[in-house]
Amino acid sequence: xxxxxxxxxxxMLAGVLFAQAPLSLKYNAYExxxxxxxxxxxxxTDPKMSPVAERFFAISSQTRDNRSxxxxxxxxxxxxxxxxxxxxxxxxxxxxxxxxxxxxxxNYELDWRPIPDKQGRQWFVFVxxxxxxxxxxxxxxxxxxxxxxxxxxxxxDMMPKWSPDGNSVAFISYRSGDGDIYLLDGMDKMIAxxxxxxVDLNQLTRTALEETDLAWxxxxxxxxxxxxxxxxxxxxxxxxxxxxxxxxGAKQLxxxxxxxxxxxxxxxxxxxxxxxxxxxxxxxSVLENSPTNLYLSELAWDDEKILQNKVLEGYxxxxxxxxxxxxxxxxxxxxxxxxxxxxxxxxxxxxxxSINVEKWVxxxxxxxxxxxxxxxxNPFIREFSEVDGNFLFVTKEGExxxxxxxxxxxxxxxxxxxxxxPGLNNPGPGTNFFAAPLFIGGGALAAxxxxxxxxxxxxxxxxxSVPIGLPPSLPRE
Numbered sequence: 001x002x003x004x005x006x007x008x009x010x011x012m013l014a015g016v017l018f019a020q021a022p023l024s025l026k027y028n029a030y031e032x033x034x035x036x037x038x039x040x041x042x043x044x045t046d047p048k049m050s051p052v053a054e055r056f057f058a059i060s061s062q063t064r065d066n067r068s069x070x071x072x073x074x075x076x077x078x079x080x081x082x083x084x085x086x087x088x089x090x091x092x093x094x095x096x097x098x099x100x101x102x103x104x105x106x107n108y109e110l111d112w113r114p115i116p117d118k119q120g121r122q123w124f125v126f127v128x129x130x131x132x133x134x135x136x137x138x139x140x141x142x143x144x145x146x147x148x149x150x151x152x153x154x155x156x157d158m159m160p161k162w163s164p165d166g167n168s169v170a171f172i173s174y175r176s177g178d179g180d181i182y183l184l185d186g187m188d189k190m191i192a193x194x195x196x197x198x199v200d201l202n203q204l205t206r207t208a209l210e211e212t213d214l215a216w217x218x219x220x221x222x223x224x225x226x227x228x229x230x231x232x233x234x235x236x237x238x239x240x241x242x243x244x245x246x247x248x249g250a251k252q253l254x255x256x257x258x259x260x261x262x263x264x265x266x267x268x269x270x271x272x273x274x275x276x277x278x279x280x281x282x283x284x285s286v287l288e289n290s291p292t293n294l295y296l297s298e299l300a301w302d303d304e305k306i307l308q309n310k311v312l313e314g315y316x317x318x319x320x321x322x323x324x325x326x327x328x329x330x331x332x333x334x335x336x337x338x339x340x341x342x343x344x345x346x347x348x349x350x351x352x353x354s355i356n357v358e359k360w361v362x363x364x365x366x367x368x369x370x371x372x373x374x375x376x377x378n379p380f381i382r383e384f385s386e387v388d389g390n391f392l393f394v395t396k397e398g399e400x401x402x403x404x405x406x407x408x409x410x411x412x413x414x415x416x417x418x419x420x421x422p423g424l425n426n427p428g429p430g431t432n433f434f435a436a437p438l439f440i441g442g443g444a445l446a447a448x449x450x451x452x453x454x455x456x457x458x459x460x461x462x463x464x465s466v467p468i469g470l471p472p473s474l475p476r477e
Contacts, residue, residue: 277423335414
């Protein structure tokens with residue numbers, strides 16, 4: 001058991017130790033937070049355990065159009081509101097200690113930095129409508145009293161995601177169209193000296209249709225960013241979303257087409273956390289009443305430095321059929337041997353399953369396991385996250401939302417696995433494209449930072465679009 005496991009176990013109710021199974025409860029789930037107590041209101045959503053300081057987790061609440069963001073300290077049982085309108089901000093921003101006077105407030109989309117700083121602290125980014133009722137990205141640290149505004153634009157900035165080395169934050173911005181990918185670079189230096197360092201703002205895509213659902217490959221040496229791109233097809237009135245992977249390690253920016261099916265929407269890419277070479281995503285046909293299914297691509301570089309699908313060349317592998325599409329559509333468990341998802345079945349309270357990916361891909365029996373112990377005790381699970389076997393989840397029964405913590409064990413979870421993701425080291429030759437001198441000056445960022453934009457023309461600019469094989473379809477029998 002990890003040091004965090006030992007600490008968290010002391011907080012849980014004494015439970016019965018269950019027999020070893022693919023995935024089972026080690027201790028009974030323990031309620032940490034509930035709207036019935038009045039400390040928070042609304043519908044609780046988006047639970048995220050800190051990967052650095054595991055005694056903390058982030059949680060959001062929604063009340064009508066308002067989004068509130070909190071960080072909960074498990075050890076001290078304290079809840080702190082995170083809002084850029086209620087704290088001292090970084091240099092250059094007006095100080096406002098009064099609650100927001102806007103009709104709606106938005107503090108949401110927190111993403112934890114995957115590594116600590118040199119002092120061992122946990123940093124995070126989040127989106128807030130802040131002081132000017134405009135969605136921008138802010139930087140904060142657990143225990144800090146100041147938030148640093150990273151973007152300042154009249155357009156919406158959203159979906160910030162940390163790179164695995166903690167030096168960059170990718171996000172979606174509507175400042176140049178329907179939603180393009182941007183990158184804040186140099187975050188490690190800003191964290192070391194928030195008031196005295198500049199960050200660079202790089203525009204990665206400039207497309208006619210939007211990008212969304214960013215997901216960094218967990219291997220820092222892979223330099224890969226997965227996303228969903230809205231595509232228009234000749235002769236089709238309906239656009240569909242397709243999965244792409246942006247290669248940031250080559251001289252010329254490349255976007256690999258993981259899916260290319262004009263009749264199916266694909267989105268929510270999710271890399272496995274330890275191996276780093278498998279990409280999970282969902283797909284739903286444009287046909288009415290079609291189910292949403294989970295699919296897997298296992299990727300590798302070929303001799304031509306092109307990503308290819310190892311499972312079945314050019315095909316996707318169906319992992320689970322008719323998955324429930326809550327905020328947590330699926331989760332890779334520690335060790336990346338298995339995933340957890342819910343079946344879209346209200347009659348059975350959206351039963352919780354673990355799928356051993358290794359067994360499934362190799363057609364071994366017993367790959368799919370109903371997590372009966374956890375689901376029986378907590379039948380109204382909506383969303384969840386997990387770190388080192390500590391399973392954090394949200395339930396909603398009637399008007400009451402609650403957050404629980406449980407410990408999981410079994411052959412589908414391995415928190416002792418190598419924490420350095422080794423897969424898909426980037427083979428790109430020469431200088432990373434960020435080092436190229438193709439920059440022009442832009443507007444100023446908050447905290448005195450200078451902004452820079454990477455110019456790219458056309459639909460994808462000079463981003464090379466590279467298909468990985470045939471259009472996806474179900475695996476052959």
